[in-house]
Amino acid sequence: MGNYFTGPQNLRWYRVTKENIASVDDPFAQREAEKYDNPIPSREFILEHLEQVNKPMRLEQLADSLDIFPEDEERFEALSRRLKAMLRDGQLIKNRRGAFGLIQKMDLIKGKVIGHPDGFGFLSTDSMDDDLFLSAQEMHKVLHGDEVIASVIGEDRRGRKEATIIEVTHHNSTQLVGRVHIEENMAWVHPNNNRITQDVFVPADGLLGAQEGQIVLVDILMQPSRRHGPIGKIVEIMGDYMAPGMEIDTAIHAFGIPNEWPESLLAELDQIPNQVTEADMEGRKDLRHLPLMTIDGADSKDFDDAVFAKRRKNGWRLVVAIADVSHYVKPGSELDKEAYKRGNSVYFPQRVIPMLPEKLSNELCSLNPQVDRLCMVCDMNISDDGQLERSQFYQAVMNSKARLTYNQVHDILTNEQSEHKQTFAPMVEHIESLNELYKILLKSRSERGALEFDTVETQMIFDADRKIDKIIPVVRNEAHKLIEECMLMANVATARFLKWHKLPILYRVHEKPKEEKLKKLKGFLADFGLQLGGGDEPTAQDFDAVMSQVEGKSYSHLVKTVMLRSMNQAVYQPENKGHFGLNYEHYAHFTSPIRRYPDLLIHRAIRHAWLKQGTEGFAYTESQMEVFGRHCSDSERRADEATRDAVTFLKCEFLSHRLGEQYQAVISSVTSFGMFVELDDLYIEGLVHITELGEDYFHFDPVRHCLKGERTGLVYRLGDRVEVQVAQVVLDTRKIDLRLIRHLNPNPVLEGDSVDKVEANNDLPQADSDEDGEGKPKKKRRSRNYRKKRKPRGPKAES
Known part of the structure; x- marks a missing residue:
């Protein structure tokens, strides 16, 4: 068996067998033994080992210290491959002498490049709160999304920490979508993603017959470096620049959104029955008698939540039934792999890229009316003052009694003569019960101090050519808010339930504003005679108090907008830090497993806890959840950027006329x-x-x-x-x-405003017209900065 390594803390690693596994200090030895016939040290053990020896080590040195010798070719090669993978993933770095070392020991940082449309960029890292600045010169080496090892070199002229790129560990882009330009014997593709500012040079033999201005897909043959930009060849001509729907196709490719189902997934999908079977219903609670209903938008096709509420002697019963996607999508299956890859459904104007195939999203897992469906239920007891008292989770089978829209429910609740009261007569009583509970929950929300910013959502109305005809605001009525409050309560109950069971899950975390943003916000509010309470740790209630003070004031929109922009972005992570905006201590996403992968993970955790299996045997670890959380947060941002890009193009085209x-x-x-x-x-x-x-x-x-x-x-x-x-x-x-x-309102005098009031600026450019407001020709007048030009005189003019 040979000698084993004895480090500063007596770490040991040697050939693992079932008999000796308990004596190995590698905490992941069991995992390695299950995956490989001839296991080697885990990544975690290698990192800890290098930490303790406190010096970089070459492959041979490291292998020898881990009792892996060149004669054992299979394990020696496996260790070499593992070290290369750790280099690729930014866990290690290799110095000029070929020795492997820890990044943090070399004062280096691993991060992801975020490009900016103006040519510079930033490096996003897990180890630092603020992103590092990358100059335009540094950005010549990389493309947006690349993963790199970098070093902090100081501060730029604006006081931002600046980095230089040492090594690219992973290239994010192997293909790009863009518009081809051809000039004489040269051709290049300008990427559609505005975060990538480098054009891709295309040699003459790589044009594939593309014409000037067409949208093309280009393979990157050579990644950018300090000496040259990216070089590629065109592999697909997608179509003309202004073709209907092209803005969505280009956004899908530009932001790397998966949109094709693998053959292996389709084969797996064929094995799933088209209807809910008797075998599927075994062991489930039968809720088919319960008047559950779905309330969604008029154009919705996937219904993943149904609700029911009933007044009790002491409080309320609220039932939120969610489509049981986890019954069909098993961990490690092809469906699961693709759902994780996509992360979430992406909603473009007039087109959806779903997380799951339509057989599941629009059929088997959609809680369509009058058909049996499998569901995961959150059954809650709520007090008369809107507090969650108890909850239970169980697997069930349900049969939705009605599919209603927000507008129909709103009409039923506000219009005594509503025709929908006749159409949905059996459900009217239950809708009114839901509304009564909603009012209680709304009052509780207000007392809790949850933040609610008035933002305007819009809907684009398209003509026959799939171009914008008009843009209208979407009005959120009380039915929208009713369903929202029911979903919030179910999400809180879920987080509390899984927290108690101590399972590693993804919480939906919204942290309090950062110190720097708080400082700027307080300075801004002071101009209006406003003070944000809470000192250095303000709560959502403190923010809500300020918004209440400015309600109805002329500057209300201004203050609320600045307060909204001081907030952090919500993310998925296994560490529970609460939800600042909603003012919840525990919060997780449970209600949309059809379109969000974190919700699917939550359902699996609930089933595991419901079967009373404890923490043992759960499919996921804390470290895996960290990876899942980063990926799902990234895919959410990717979807937002892609839809924003498509919508912005459509709006630009609309305004170009x-x-x-x-x-x-x-x-x-x-x-x-x-x-x-x-x-x-x-x-x-x-x-x-x-x-x-x-x-x-x-x-x-x-x-x-x-x-x-x-x-x-x-x-x-x-x-x-x-x-x-x-x-x-x-x-x-x-x-x-x-x-x-x-x-239109120059220099308004606002309460607490210290900006000097002045007269309107007469030097503003005017509309393109040769007449004034009374229809008389304008008088030509010199600007105040006009200087009369004089002819040069004598040699003085040449001095």
Whole structure:
């Protein structure tokens, strides 16, 4: 058996057998023994070993210290492959002498590159709260999404920590979608993803017959480096630039959203019956008598939640039944692998890329009316003051008694003469019970201090050519909020239940705002005579108190917008840190396993706990959940970026036919280079560049979210109203440039406002017209900065 390694803490690793596994210090020795006939040390053990020897080690040194010798070719090669994989995954780094070392010991950082449309980028790391800045020069080496090893080299001129890239451990992009450009004997593809600013050079023999301006798919043959940009060849001509639906196809490819089902998955899907069978129902509680109903949007096709509420002697019973996707999608199956890969369904205008095939998402797992369906049930007791008292989870079979829409339910509750009361007569009593419970839950929400920001959602109405005809706001009525409160209560019950069972799961975590953002927010609020309570640890109730103070004030929208932007983004992670915005101590996603992979994982945990198996034998570990959480958070952001890209292109195209038209708008964001404004009625954002603001030097105040003129004192701040003209639309970069016509409420006097009140700026550019407001020709006048040009005199002019 040979000698085994004895380190500073007597770590031991040698050839593992069933007999000696208990004496091996590798905590994952059992896992390695189950996976391999001739196991080698786990990644975790190798990292701990290098930590203790406290020096980089070459392959031969490391193998010898782990009792793995070159004569044992199979295990020696396995160790070599493992070390290469650890290099690839950024767990180790190899120095110039060929020795493997720990990244943190070499003052290096592993991270993911985030590109910016302006050419520079950032490095997102798990070990640091703030992203590291990457200059445009550094970004020449990589593409957005690449995983790298980097070193901090100091700070840039804005005080941001700056990094240089040492090594690329994983290239994210092997294919790109973009628009091909051909000029003489040269061709290049400009990527559709605006986070990738490098064009892909295409040699003449790699054009595949593509024509100027077409959308193509290009394979990257050579990744970028310091010396050259990416080089590739065209493998598919996707179509013409302005073809209907092309914006969605390009977004799918540009952001790497999986959209084709593997053959192995389709074969597995064929083995699943088309209907719920008697065998499927065995061991389940029968809820088919219960008047459960689904309430969704009018265009919804997958119904994953049904509800029922009933008044009791002391409180309420609320039943939330969720489609039992985990019954059909088993861990490690082809369906499971693809669902994890996708992470979530992606909702584009007029098109959905589902997480699960339609046989499951729209049929077997959809709680369609009047058919038997398998479900996972959260059965709750709620007090008269809206508090969750008890809950139980069980597997059941149900039969939805009605499929209602939000508008139908709202009409039933608010209109005595509603025709829907006749159509859904058996359900009216149950709808009213749900509404009564909703009012109790809403009061509890208000007392809890949960945050609710008024954001406007929009819907695009398309014409026959799949182009935008008009954009309308989506009004959230009481039926939307009713279902939302039921789902929130089920999610809280789920998190509490699994927390008690001590299973590793993914919580939906929304952390409190970061210290720097809090400091800026407090400075901003002080201008309005407002104070955020809670000191250094404000709660959601403290934020809610401020929003209550500004309700009905002229600057209410401004304050709420700035407060919303101070918030962190919610993520999935196994460490429970609560949900700040909703003011919940425990919160997890349980209610949408058809379209979110974290919910599917939660269902598996519930089943495991329900079968009273304890923590032993659960399919997942804490470390696996960490990986799942990062992936699902990333796939959620990927879906958001892809849909935003497609929607932005459609809006740009819509506005490109309206050049010269004038609109009233509200300033939605202020930056150092200008201000973004949202056009009334269209809900489309465009940029008013700082050079459009008049003949003055304007300075950006990031705390007060405004631009202020140095000479005139004129102030443009977030929330102000302006009138603008559409000047230019660039479809390739999704940019809308607007010309400022006038400030509709210049320098309003706000409570606590310390900005100097000044007269309106007469130097603002005017609309393109040769007449004034009375129809008279305008007088040509010189600007204040005009200087009369003189002819040069004598040799002095040449000096």
